[in-house]
Amino acid sequence: MTIKVKDLQFEPYISQHxxxxxxxxxxxxxxxxxxxxxxxxxxxxxxxxxxxxxxxxSFLSPCEISFIKLASYSGLKSTENVQExxxxxxxxxxxxxxxxxxxxxxxxxxxxxLLQLKNQKPASIKIMTLLFKHEAFKETFExxxxxxxxxxxxxxxxxxxxxxxxxxxxxIYVLK
Numbered sequence: 001m002t003i004k005v006k007d008l009q010f011e012p013y014i015s016q017h018x019x020x021x022x023x024x025x026x027x028x029x030x031x032x033x034x035x036x037x038x039x040x041x042x043x044x045x046x047x048x049x050x051x052x053x054x055x056x057x058s059f060l061s062p063c064e065i066s067f068i069k070l071a072s073y074s075g076l077k078s079t080e081n082v083q084e085x086x087x088x089x090x091x092x093x094x095x096x097x098x099x100x101x102x103x104x105x106x107x108x109x110x111x112x113x114l115l116q117l118k119n120q121k122p123a124s125i126k127i128m129t130l131l132f133k134h135e136a137f138k139e140t141f142e143x144x145x146x147x148x149x150x151x152x153x154x155x156x157x158x159x160x161x162x163x164x165x166x167x168x169x170x171x172i173y174v175l176k
Contacts, residue, residue, distance in 0.1 A: 002176055005156055005166040010173035013155055014148060019130075019171065022147045023051065026128065027058030029145065030098065035061045039096040042088065044113070045069040046167065047102030050159035051130045051147075055100065066090055070109050092122045098145075102159050103131040105152065107139030114141065131155065131172070 002011045030039075038061075043052040045067050056065060068088050097117060104110055110127065117125055128145035136152045156162050157169030166173070 003169075003173060005162045005173075008162065009176040010156055010166075011176045012171060013150075013174035014158075014172040016158075016171040019147075019158055020054070023054045023130075024058050026145055026147060027055050027060075030055075030128075031058075031060045034063070034096065034098070037096045038062045038064065039098050040064045040066060040090060040092060041098050041100055042113075042117075043067050043100045044102070044109070047159045047161065048100050048130070050167070051102055052100050055128075064090070064095075068113065070112060088117075092117065092120045094121070094123050097122045097125045099125065099127050101127070101129040103133070103155070104129045104143060105133040105136040107137050107141070111139055111141070130158070131160075 002009050004010075041052065041056070041059075041063055043049065043065065046069065052065070056063075066088060099110070099113060099117075101110060104127075114125065126144040127142070128147075129143055130147040132143055132146045132149045133152045134149055154162070154175040155172050156166035156175075157172045159167050160172065161167045
């Protein structure tokens with residue numbers, strides 16, 4: 001069944017059931033990897049809010065969570081101009097950081113975040129993303145936890161948007 005978001009048609013791509021199962025798997029891996037490290041999860045807004053909320057419900061060890069908001073999209077394409085909108089307020093010196101992204105395509109936004117964080121001397125930085133567009137990725141750093149590797153297509157739902165619309169959808173849709 002196709003849906004309309006603003007002026008475009010989208011069709012189902014990743015079901016709510018598959019998303020939920022994969023989020024639980026990722027949370028279980030994180031619980032094992034960070035059971036004694038009290039990580040700081042750094043969720044990149046706006047797109048990762050649903051993923052982060054579901055992930056945190058299944059993470060079974062002590063942790064902290066904070067949010068950062070950067071923007072690099074306009075409409076359907078990356079502007080390749082990253083602007084920091086809301087920065088990190090916590091002291092991260094010596095902390096284990098897990099950056100939570102909704103989607104990584106070119107990697108430009110994440111590169112900007114990594115540069116800012118490394119200057120603050122955390123103990124470690126790992127990267128988690130729900131969706132990874134490997135063929136669009138232009139960077140060399142490693143993505144440590146990937147929910148789904150997807151084609152280089154435009155998607156909405158489960159936090160991802162098209163001009164602010166479609167974030168509330170419980171599954172992921174692809175542009176038809």
